[in-house]
Amino acid sequence: MTLPQDDLAATTGAAPPLAERLRRLRTEAEKIGDLMDGTVSLPWRGDNYQIAQPRDFGGLLDAAADDPEQNMPYWAELWPSGVGLADAISHDPERVRGRRTLELGSGLGVTAIAALEAGAALTVADYAPEALLLCRYNALRNAGREPETLRINWRRPEPALLEASGDGFPVVLAADVLYEGRDVAPLLALLDRVVAPGGLLWLAEPGRKVAERFLEAASAAGWRGRTDRHPGPWPDPKDAGVVVRVHALRRDG
Numbered sequence: 533m534t535l536p537q538d539d540l541a542a543t544t545g546a547a548p549p550l551a552e553r554l555r556r557l558r559t560e561a562e563k564i565g566d567l568m569d570g571t572v573s574l575p576w577r578g579d580n581y582q583i584a585q586p587r588d589f590g591g592l593l594d595a596a597a598d599d600p601e602q603n604m605p606y607w608a609e610l611w612p613s614g615v616g617l618a619d620a621i622s623h624d625p626e627r628v629r630g631r632r633t634l635e636l637g638s639g640l641g642v643t644a645i646a647a648l649e650a651g652a653a654l655t656v657a658d659y660a661p662e663a664l665l666l667c668r669y670n671a672l673r674n675a676g677r678e679p680e681t682l683r684i685n686w687r688r689p690e691p692a693l694l695e696a697s698g699d700g701f702p703v704v705l706a707a708d709v710l711y712e713g714r715d716v717a718p719l720l721a722l723l724d725r726v727v728a729p730g731g732l733l734w735l736a737e738p739g740r741k742v743a744e745r746f747l748e749a750a751s752a753a754g755w756r757g758r759t760d761r762h763p764g765p766w767p768d769p770k771d772a773g774v775v776v777r778v779h780a781l782r783r784d785g
């Protein structure tokens with residue numbers, strides 16, 4: 533007797549085949565709204581990723597206008613920092629290979645794809661369930677694997693994240709998460725808890741003032757390391773001239 537795949541999975545405990553998992557995730561993701569698919573190229577390494585993202589960013593922005601917390605749908609866009617950090621990971625995969633790795637603010641999953649391809653045991657965290665879903669879909673499509681996901685808001689204590697963190701993640705990734713002043717102190721406090729002693733904070737940012745404030749506060753708190761500059765080019769021509777700074781930081785002591 534031939535069983536449909538779902539019955540087969542229920543009987544054997546086996547995961548459905550990749551094509552079926554992709555089809556299901558795509559169906560879920562299309563409930564967010566009309567999606568468009570494009571190619572993102574990593575400028576240094578030349579890897580190409582197929583990325584699905586919402587077509588109507590303006591509509592998502594309008595919908596967010598009523599949000600009392602003013603949580604913007606920036607997860608729906610491609611940002612140079614995410615591409616730059618993906619490029620840095622692809623260039624130096626040993627930093628994450630085989631390591632428990634956390635990404636804060638995953639967006640569409642460009643950085644997550646590079647981390648998974650490099651062999652990271654990856655958990656991604658974001659407050660937008662749509663971001664987590666598209667991250668899973670884009671990761672599975674490109675890397676053949678999905679990250680674990682955590683829906684968290686880093687402005688509040690998050691027991692689920694602290695539990696997942698255990699003694700800390702050896703690597704924490706974050707791309708363009710510093711654009712609101714209210715996030716500087718909570719993110720620094722969270723990183724202090726979720727980066728393992730001696731662990732790496734790999735942070736990419738495009739030179740916003742809020743990021744400068746964060747870096748000053750991090751330096752005062754003992755975070756040290758090196759910074760590489762990445763000039764692109766980036767997927768969106770309007771980002772021409774943006775220089776992404778990729779910081780590899782560790783805490784003193």
Ligand SMILES: C[S@@+](CC[C@H](N)C(=O)[O-])C[C@H]1O[C@@H](n2cnc3c(N)ncnc32)[C@H](O)[C@@H]1O
Nearest residue numbers: 606607611613614637638639658659685686707
């Ligand atoms: C500018 S986007 C960057 C996305 C991705 N890292 C990239 O570079 O393409 C910022 C990301 O952080 C998430 N984010 C912003 N504030 C957050 C918060 N307080 N808690 C959790 N996630 C947050 C957003 O949903 C979004 O995915």
